[in-house]
Amino acid sequence: MKMTFRIGDALVYLFILLLIAGSFAGLYQLGRGSVTNRVAVEIDGKVWGTYDIPASGEEVVHIDAGSDRYNIMVITQSGVMIREANCPDQICVTWGNISRPGQTIVCLPHKVVIRITGDQEGEPALDDIAS
Amino acid sequence: MISHPSLILRMKKNRKLIYLALFLSMALVLHYVEHFFPTLAPGAKLGLANIVTLVTLYLFGFPEAMVVVVTRSILGPILGGSPTGILYSLAGGVLSCMVMAVLFFRFNRYFSLLGISVAGAVFHNVGQLLTASLLYGTIGILFTYLPILMLSSIITGNFIGLVGKYMIRFLDKKEFHVNFS
Numbered sequence: 001m002k003m004t005f006r007i008g009d010a011l012v013y014l015f016i017l018l019l020i021a022g023s024f025a026g027l028y029q030l031g032r033g034s035v036t037n038r039v040a041v042e043i044d045g046k047v048w049g050t051y052d053i054p055a056s057g058e059e060v061v062h063i064d065a066g067s068d069r070y071n072i073m074v075i076t077q078s079g080v081m082i083r084e085a086n087c088p089d090q091i092c093v094t095w096g097n098i099s100r101p102g103q104t105i106v107c108l109p110h111k112v113v114i115r116i117t118g119d120q121e122g123e124p125a126l127d128d129i130a131s
Numbered sequence: 132m133i134s135h136p137s138l139i140l141r142m143k144k145n146r147k148l149i150y151l152a153l154f155l156s157m158a159l160v161l162h163y164v165e166h167f168f169p170t171l172a173p174g175a176k177l178g179l180a181n182i183v184t185l186v187t188l189y190l191f192g193f194p195e196a197m198v199v200v201v202t203r204s205i206l207g208p209i210l211g212g213s214p215t216g217i218l219y220s221l222a223g224g225v226l227s228c229m230v231m232a233v234l235f236f237r238f239n240r241y242f243s244l245l246g247i248s249v250a251g252a253v254f255h256n257v258g259q260l261l262t263a264s265l266l267y268g269t270i271g272i273l274f275t276y277l278p279i280l281m282l283s284s285i286i287t288g289n290f291i292g293l294v295g296k297y298m299i300r301f302l303d304k305k306e307f308h309v310n311f312s
Contacts, residue, residue, distance in 0.1 A: 008238060009246030016253060016281045023277040030271055045267065095275075104271040113267050 030102045039080050041073070044111040051075055065110040073114060080105065080114060151191070155199050158183035162207035162220075177287050178252055180207070184228050185248055185295040190302065193232040200224040218266070219259045226258035227251040244299075248292030252284035 039051045043065055051061060053075060060083075063071040071085040071092060079099030082092040085107060092107035098116060105114040161179035168177055180203055187196040204224040208216035231251040234242050242250075260273045260280070 004243060006241055006243045006246060008234070008241030009243055009249070012242070012246045012250045012253070013285070015250075016285065019253070019257070020278045020281050023274040026270065026274040030274065042267075102271075104269050106267065106269070106272050106275065108263065108272070111267075113269060115269065 030104075038117045039073075039075055040115045040117050042113040042115070048112075050117075053077060063110075063112060065107075065112055069110045071107055071110060071112055080116065082107070082114075085110070147191070147195075151187070151195060151199060154183050154187050155202055158199060158203040159207055159210060162203060163211055166211070178255055178284075178291060180224075181227065181248070181251055181255065181291050182294050182298065184224070185231065185244070185251065185291065186298050186302070188228070188232055188235055189295075189299050193228075193236065196228055196232065197225070200228045219262050222262040223255040223258040227253075227255035230254040243292075244296050245289055245292035248295060249285060249288030252288035252291065253281060256280040256284050 039053070041048045041050070041061070041063055043063070048063070049061070051059060054077070056077070058074050058076040061073040061075065063073055065071065069086060071087070072083045074081055074083045079097040081097045082095065082105055085092050087107050087109040089109060092105050092110075092112070095105045098105055098114075101116050103116050106112070158180045161183065165177055165179050183203070184196055184200055187199050201221065201224070204220035205217055208214055208220055228251070231247050234247045234250055256277070257273075260276055263276075264270050264273045
């Protein structure tokens with residue numbers, strides 16, 4: 001068994017770089033779109049609730065994922081974010097603001113998926129309201 | 132008496148069975164012990180059980196490694212107390228085992244053991260994230276977690292390759308695999 005660095009190893013690292021670049025491109029692609037007006041919350045694959053973007057101010061939603069697990073979601077005209085959660089990895093909190101249809105915030109430990117949906121065409125986009 | 136061909140064959144078979152069982156129990160213990168280590172990033176794991184996959188691939192071959200991986204992926208989460216993890220474990224383990232086997236038996240000339248191990252770690256994560264994406268119905272999970280998990284699998288893959296290398300060297304010295312092939 002050869003232990004020194006071989007040409008294929010470079011290919012492996014190249015592949016890793018491609019995957020990273022691809023996932024950033026994919027995230028960008030998911031965020032594209034123009035129409036949105038609703039925020040959908042799913043827990044464990046089932047729709048838990050849908051919310052409209054408030055015309056002004058902010059709407060705070062306490063998402064109860066069962067057995068003392070919660071995520072506090074804040075909806076404003078500029079987008080949706082998780083303000084606070086008691087999940088172990090806190091990824092959903094550090095996720096930041098999402099504002100375009102198709103974008104999601106995922107909290108794997110709580111099985112919570114927050115998605116911006118844009119279904120009614122002709123409605124003003126989130127960004128349009130904000131600006 | 133002992134030189135009778137069929138008897139020797141049977142002894143070899145039993146030896147192999149015992150070693151595979153040993154490897155499986157090692158994989159299960161590593162799978163469990165993994166939870167106690169601090170992780171580099173949320174969701175990232177050391178993938179210690181991949182050491183066993185790598186060594187089994189080297190010493191026995193693809194079918195045997197697959198048996199160890201599948202059994203470990205089913206028993207590990209059950210013993211660890213989270214049966215929902217079976218699907219993730221299976222997807223990651225089977226995919227990484229298949230990729231490592233292809234690299235190992237088809238493209239052995241072009242890859243070092245470390246490279247193969249890194250590729251295994253990468254596809255372990257890809258398999259798990261694909262499963263999560265399918266289960267939650269959004270490909271966004273894959274895209275979001277992938278970059279950080281790729282970076283962590285470079286580190287863990289190299290570590291596991293190194294451990295596997297020394298384990299193989301130790302077992303080779305005992306003329307281990309000569310007895311089987």
